[in-house]
Amino acid sequence: MNHEICPNPEQKRKETREIILGAVRDDMKRIRIPIYSNAWTWKVCDAGYKLSDAMHDYDVMFDAVCQHHEKYHFDMYNDLGTRNPIRMAEAAGTCTYFIDDARNTISIKDRERMYKDEYDEFLESGHAKFCFEKVLPRLANYSSREDMFQKIANAGREQLEMAAYTRRINKQFRDVYGVPTMTSGRFGFPSDTLFSYLRGLRGISMDFRRNEKYIVPALERINEGNSIDKVLDALPAKEEFCFAVRTVSLSHTLMNPKQFEKYLWPYMKKFADAIVERDLTAFIWQEGNIGHLYEFFQELPSGHFALLGELDDIREMKKKLPNLTMVGGMSENLLSTGTPEQCVDYAKRLIDEVGYDGKYIFSTNKMLSYANDARSENMRAVNDFVREYGVIK
Amino acid sequence: MDEKKPDLELNFEEDIKIIARDYMDYLPETTNKEAFLTALIKTLANQ
Numbered sequence: 001m002n003h004e005i006c007p008n009p010e011q012k013r014k015e016t017r018e019i020i021l022g023a024v025r026d027d028m029k030r031i032r033i034p035i036y037s038n039a040w041t042w043k044v045c046d047a048g049y050k051l052s053d054a055m056h057d058y059d060v061m062f063d064a065v066c067q068h069h070e071k072y073h074f075d076m077y078n079d080l081g082t083r084n085p086i087r088m089a090e091a092a093g094t095c096t097y098f099i100d101d102a103r104n105t106i107s108i109k110d111r112e113r114m115y116k117d118e119y120d121e122f123l124e125s126g127h128a129k130f131c132f133e134k135v136l137p138r139l140a141n142y143s144s145r146e147d148m149f150q151k152i153a154n155a156g157r158e159q160l161e162m163a164a165y166t167r168r169i170n171k172q173f174r175d176v177y178g179v180p181t182m183t184s185g186r187f188g189f190p191s192d193t194l195f196s197y198l199r200g201l202r203g204i205s206m207d208f209r210r211n212e213k214y215i216v217p218a219l220e221r222i223n224e225g226n227s228i229d230k231v232l233d234a235l236p237a238k239e240e241f242c243f244a245v246r247t248v249s250l251s252h253t254l255m256n257p258k259q260f261e262k263y264l265w266p267y268m269k270k271f272a273d274a275i276v277e278r279d280l281t282a283f284i285w286q287e288g289n290i291g292h293l294y295e296f297f298q299e300l301p302s303g304h305f306a307l308l309g310e311l312d313d314i315r316e317m318k319k320k321l322p323n324l325t326m327v328g329g330m331s332e333n334l335l336s337t338g339t340p341e342q343c344v345d346y347a348k349r350l351i352d353e354v355g356y357d358g359k360y361i362f363s364t365n366k367m368l369s370y371a372n373d374a375r376s377e378n379m380r381a382v383n384d385f386v387r388e389y390g391v392i393k
Numbered sequence: 394m395d396e397k398k399p400d401l402e403l404n405f406e407e408d409i410k411i412i413a414r415d416y417m418d419y420l421p422e423t424t425n426k427e428a429f430l431t432a433l434i435k436t437l438a439n440q
Binding site for chain 1: 398399401402403404405406408409411412415416417419420429430431433434435436437438439440
């Protein structure tokens with residue numbers, strides 16, 4: 001496929017970055033409501049490819065991601081086809097992904113990778129040693145030490161391939177399309193590692209009742225070497241990205257406010273303080289609901305953070321969290337089943353009711369994954385409309 | 394489940410030195426191979 005070329009990508013990138021940051025920072029002009037792509041596996045299917053083909057062939061993924069931009073011209077993209085490094089996991093023999101081409105989904109089976117009686121060993125070993133000696137052999141069927149060593153080395157080679165694809169697609173978006181880089185990196189909270197990748201959701205739910213004394217020490221052990229300052233020290237020049245980092249969190253959905261205050265908030269507070277101290281911006285993505293945790297998010301200073309609350313009512317969030325830039329709101333159900341006119345009406349109400357002060361990034365709340373999550377003509381109509389109607393007067 | 398698997402007698406500190414030395418010749422000499430491996434192992438476990 002021949003891909004389109006932006007006549008002046010450098011100028012467009014600069015202008016789009018100002019539009020995006022203008023929606024977040026209090027010291028910049030609010031220009032227009034930016035449009036953010038929350039499309040994940042949907043874009044592969046929308047481009048006419050099978051998910052398993054795109055996940056295994058970087059040329060196919062490259063074309064699918066480029067088609068996504070050329071059809072809809074979003075201002076900012078969360079995923080450029082790098083989210084699920086399945087080739088790496090397959091090379092290591094540790095792949096837990098399951099691709100369903102018929103439903104266009106990729107899923108991971110929730111399982112315990114660290115058993116309930118292994119906390120002491122985990123605390124003694126530390127994260128990397130425990131992963132090497134316990135977790136990887138549990139995920140894979142290594143026939144011998146040599147087999148394991150070779151497969152890990154193979155995964156390293158695949159990681160380099162993935163890095164090459166990442167550089168290629170970033171260059172295409174930046175230097176050919178004039179799209180600014182959304183974030184310079186990711187930052188994870190230790191509770192998500194403990195919940196999602198060590199104990200599993202079922203395991204951690206039991207630990208809240210039976211192994212509670214181990215949770216804080218385990219979080220501290222995971223957090224070693226996971227310093228936000230280290231991440232921020234390695235950032236390129238500010239002009240090279242919109243948000244310094246993006247966080248994605250799911251573990252809060254299992255916590256009541258007291259547990260959140262103990263297990264997640266200390267890390268989030270430290271992260272937020274570092275962002276503010278360096279006068280940067282961050283994109284906070286909270287899966288599930290955060291309605292029970294608004295009091296914590298109210299503490300985040302204005303002008304630095306954009307928040308996507310996946311399942312929360314965006315109008316309610318706007319009232320409760322005026323300090324944050326709201327992200328989301330567009331109904332993927334309507335994008336899937338409605339007419340272009342209905343979708344545009346819905347988008348208009350969102351801009352009027354949530355984006356009236358310009359502190360808003362337009363997007364769907366939920367990740368677009370399934371083939372039927374949106375109709376192409378609806379997506380085009382909505383983006384064309386928001387680009388014109390979302391101009392701040 | 395683990396009982397069915399062979400005991401690989403792993404030792405993280407010693408084994409990453411072996412992998413770095415004997416299995417990762419595709420990396421440039423200037424790369425800190427053990428640091429690369431340590432990050433890779435955590436990435437693989439977090440998939």
